Amino acid sequence: MTKTKRNYTPRVPATVCPHCLTRSIAYDSVQLDVFTREIRYVCQDADCQHTFVAQLGIFRTVRPSMKPNPAITEAILPHGQWRSKPANDDQRVPANDDQPDAAEVAPSPG
Template sequence: MHSNRCSIRCPHCQERAATMTSRALSPLVREIYFQCMGIECGHRFVAHLGIVRTLVPSMHPRDDVMLPMVERRTNDIIVARTPNTSAPPPGITQPAARQPVPPAFN
């Protein structure tokens, strides 16, 4: 059986690491606390999970979330959509593509 949970290995002993807790740093970045499951290792570490690009735009975009829209790359993992989510319901149109606005630097 395939799990949808993200997994990571300990960088030292390569045993599975379990998520202890996590917290949102922004809408695009999450900090995740891990503990190695290797009894003789016990390493605890922190990782960041970041959303980096858009493959298919959201049907409910937020004004404060700006991600580059990129073409699929040859090494992207493609997950097939179920037939009932592959297209919006009749009468619903896709939102217009928004151009990302770079942040202002002072």
């Protein structure tokens, strides 16, 4: 069996080096879980050669699957929804809640 030569340039995942802004190409990746992949990049600038790790993750659904996997359907956000929390999501109790309202104890002018 002979190997046929490609007639196109293979696409290599790339990003920009955060230090020198030169192209950095992926040279290795590891699947962390069903939603996350860790990718190792190396800068193509010979003077920089920064090597770093980035993560690629699945966060939400754009178009629902025609063959959904029931094991993971609940973990992905439904179509069109964003995962957001309000800025005041903590349930703090005001410091003076155990005291009566100021209007009830203030003397009336007279």
